Amino acid sequence: MLSFEGVALHRGGALILSGVTLRVAAGEVLVLMGRSGIGKTSLLHAAAGLLPVSAGRIAVRGRRAVVFQEPRLLPWRSALDNAALGLKALGVPRPARRERAASLLRELxxxxxxxxxxxxxxxxxxxQRVAIARALAVEPAVLLLDEPFAALDAGLRAELQQRLREAVRRRHLATLLVTHDVVEAVRVGDRVALLAGRPAGLLPPLPLTRPAATDAAVFEACAGLLRRPGVAEALGLLAQARQPSPRGWD
Structure with a gap:
């Protein structure tokens, strides 16, 4: 379980987040969205213990693991040993940690x-499969993901989103996913929480309906999400739509 109670964060001396209260239950994927630079990654880093909060409290029940946008693998180690790295830090013997890491890599x-x-x-x-396996190998209760599929092409992204969702469900993890991708939110998430305003606060989280496993159903669910009050504006999509078209594109 992961919870935020009245959390505030400063960055560079400026207040960027204020009054963030949120709970992520075991087995739930909560998607955190908002405009670029609004503080999504900062909030995730605070949940990971990498940033101090200015006010409020973050509670984590159990071990947590983080998957970043970049895999951050050790270049001199194999995929297997990179995936087993957290287990080595926990003192798990080499044969056991390599066996667990190999099983996870095959699962992914x-x-x-x-x-x-x-x-x-x-x-x-x-x-990125190795990075996810490394996070799952330490058997966390809370999984924190910072746009882990942003650099992948659409087909591969969809496959890894599905594998991630299955892995989370199988392990009953409380999962917080930061993304800019509405399609990813719909495919992976159970609820979406939007950061908006300056300093940013949370809009009431919205439930996400699991679409059928077809592109048409996913895109229809995305359109439905964007039609909900305040969503397109919080994502900066209305501002983009109001910008004038380049000359010759009208």
Whole structure:
């Protein structure tokens, strides 16, 4: 379980977040969205213990793990040993940690022939599978994800979103996902929380209806989300729509 109670954050001496109160239940994927620079990643970093809060309280029940936008793998270690790195820090013997890491990498779609490759020999999607496996290997209760699929192409992104959702459900993790992608929010999330204003605060979280596993159903659900009061404005989409078209594009 993860909860925020009246949380405020400063950045560079300025108040960026104020009065954030939110609870993420075990087994739930809560998606955090808002305009660029509004403080989504700062709030996630505070939840990870990487930033101090200026006011309020963040409570985490159980171990937490973080997946960043960049995989942040050790270049001199294999995919298998990168995935097992957290287990090594916990003192798990080498055979046991490698066995657990290999099982997770296979669950996330990495082939056996890729387990011993170093990061430079892996594709972007493979490296992100390793990063997710590394987070899951330590058996966290809370999983924090900062746009982990932003750099991947659409097809690969959809596959990893589905694998992530299955892994979260199987382990009953309280999951906070930061993203700019409305499609990702609909595919992965149970609720969406929007940051808006200056300093930013949370709008009331909105439930997300699980669409059928077709692109048409997903896009219809995205359109439904964007039609809800305040959502498009909080994402900055109304401001973009009001900008004049480049000359010759009218």
């Amino acid at each position: 779609g990495l082939r056996d022939e890729d387990l011993l490759k170093r990061p430079h020999a892996l594709s972007g999607g493979m490296r």
